[in-house]
Amino acid sequence: MKRHRKKQSSEVNLGFQIAPMIDVVFVIMLYFMVMAGAVQVENAHNTKLPGTVQVEGSDTPMPDEIAIRIEDDGQVYLNDDPLDTPENKALPELAINLNQLRESSEASKSEVLVTIYANEQAKYERVVDVLDALTRARIPNVTFQAGAPE
DSSP: OOOOOOOOTTTTTOOHHHHHHHHHHHHHHHHHHHHTTTTOOOOOOOOOOEEEEOOOOOOHHHHHEEEEEEETTTTTTTEEESSOOOSSSHHHHHHHHHHHHHHHHHHTOOOOOEEEOOOTOOOOOHHHHHHHEEEEEEEOEEEEEEEOOO
């Protein structure tokens, strides 16, 4: 009678296992497919630098940038002139001034650019109030900058 003896683990030859290699390849391929969908396309943003616009028939050039500053306490300034009170959510004085600016820019055939300077501690709600006033005045060209104007 022959007795079968167990082979030592060092004597067992499993050969090349292809199934785990295929699994690894599929996982790597899945990773690259998912990451390819997360790639963001960069778009160019056209910006117009602030300056003055020469108006025909008028001696005074109209500035093409208006600065609105929002302080920490909610006070809103239009070109360093305080408007409304910090508690007034509707900002009627700001809206009236913005309407007048838009009308005068339309008469002079120039665009009004508004830059909002919001202090770091200014409430987001107040920034939204200013954006609402700009919407009511139908001024679409708005940019943001953190901190005070230089």
